[in-house]
Amino acid sequence: RAESGNELFLRRRINKRWERLLRDILENRFDKQVILLSKAKNQWSSDIEAVDTKGLESPATQDLKGIRLGPDSCESILLPVEVNHKTVGVLQLESKIAGRFVRDQFREYEYLANIFGIVWNQWCLKISLRERVKEQTCLYSIARLVAHSQWTLNDVVRQAVEIISPGWLYPEIAVARIVIDDLKFESFDFMSRVQSLQSDILVDGKKRGYVEVAYIEEKPPLDEGPFLAEEGKLIDAIAGELSFIIKHKEDREKNQELQTQLQYANQMAVLGQFAAGMAHELNDPLGSILGFAQLILKNPELPTQIKQDVDKIIAAALKSRDIMKKLDIFTGSESSTRTRFDLNEVIEDAFQSLRPRFQKTDIELICDFSDNLPVIYADRSQIIQVLIHLVVNAVQAMTEGGELIIRTSAEPGTVIITVEDTGVGVPAEILENLFNPFFTTKDVNEGKGLGLSIVHGIVKSHGGTIQAESDLGKGTRFVIKLPA
DSSP, X not given: OEETTTEEOXXXXXXXXXXXXXXXXXXXXXXXXXXOBOTTOXXXXXXGGGSOOOSOOSHHHHTOOBOOOOTTOOEEEEEEEEETTEEEEEEEEEESSTTOSOGGGHHHXXXXXXXXXXXXXXXXXXXXXXXXXXXXXXXXXXXXXXXXXXXXXXXXXXXXXXXXXXXXXXGGGEEEXXXXXXXXXXXXXXXXXXXXXXXXXXXXXXXXXXXXXEESSOOOOBTTBSXXXXXXXXXHXXXXXXXXHHHHHHHHHHHHHHXXXXXXXXXXXHHHHHHHHHHHHXXXXXXXXXXXXXXXXXOTTOOHHHHHHHHHHHHHHHHHHHHXXXXXXXXXXXOOOOEEEOHHHHHXXXXXXXXXHHHTSSEEEEEEXXXXXXXXXXXXXXXXXXXXXXXXXXXXXXXXXXXXXXXXEEETTEEEEEEEXXXXXXXXXXXXXXXXXXXXXXXXTXXXXXXXXXXXXXXXXXXXXXXXXXXXXTXXXXXXXXXX
């Protein structure tokens, strides 16, 4: 067999002249001055001493192993086996009878060597085709994973790990690992790897992880190393497919999130228009009811029972007017007075009115205020109203006590308020509707479902955003961002 740069490695040592002769054949080095060359440029001589084998004294030849004549052999022929004009091996013919090999038959021997070259080439092509089919099947299977739109990225990567190993030369000992961000998926027994090949996963030019294929047993090195050159290209292609899948999945999730936000914005716009119209239509009749009821009370001869009924009418009208005012806040149609102020000071003022509520509970208040907070331009009373609503909600969620954390921080051009509790948390289906007007999980007499919608309306009217996050059994977090 010829391996690694046409070096010949066989089982037994031969003498120096045989070494040189074999090296000449493998490296296509022949002296044109010899007595006879065949048409295929092979040397013919009846005496090995007549064969010119100069210039091969090098350390590389000192360890050369090859074929030597058997103890009963007196003649031998060494013929190069070629594929595409490249020597891949040597065919040796021996004879125990002198004169068996004659010049007239030499072309037949060369023809036999050519047949071996053709057979070897066909075998190599067959093996190469088999490996290419395995590689393309592997790539195709990974590419098809993107079609499973209902699968999460974790599902896709976990399946990809199982697909990769069969694409390698020795699939029975091949294992794979894929690392993406903080996620890691690997084949069973991956930690026993002894030889590995790796390729980075790049998404928009940024490294997000890598894919690694390894063998758990040592294999004889090939010309290219422990892995085929094509396998190096294959793992790069797999990394490319995974990059595409990651980007596709993330883009799809972003689009779904944007569609949800757009749908929510449309719903809120419709609700806002409805609330604004309803408030406008009801304010005038409520004003009339309240005015006439107050006039009735001025009658000194009014019977006691009627006076009590009129008081109930006035109380109901005032309550309705308060609801209309809250709807005005939600729709942003209420006028406000804005000034520049320090947010930390406003939070301290808001807590002054809430301290009695905390004294009756086992809730610990933790304040973490940024020292370098820029001032904001906002309606002071409305910001206090936002804080009171959020704090009251947090207290109601911690019936058995806990921690209420108020944190302020800043980003360029933005002030951030975080209100976090360690209460029972909010289920996902409720979290989606948290800021909708009249949505409440409380009993009929405990709330109208306007508190958080008012908070949302105030924050939005100030050009800010509010986001709710919750873990069941761990608590809820509200993050408000206001322009500074």
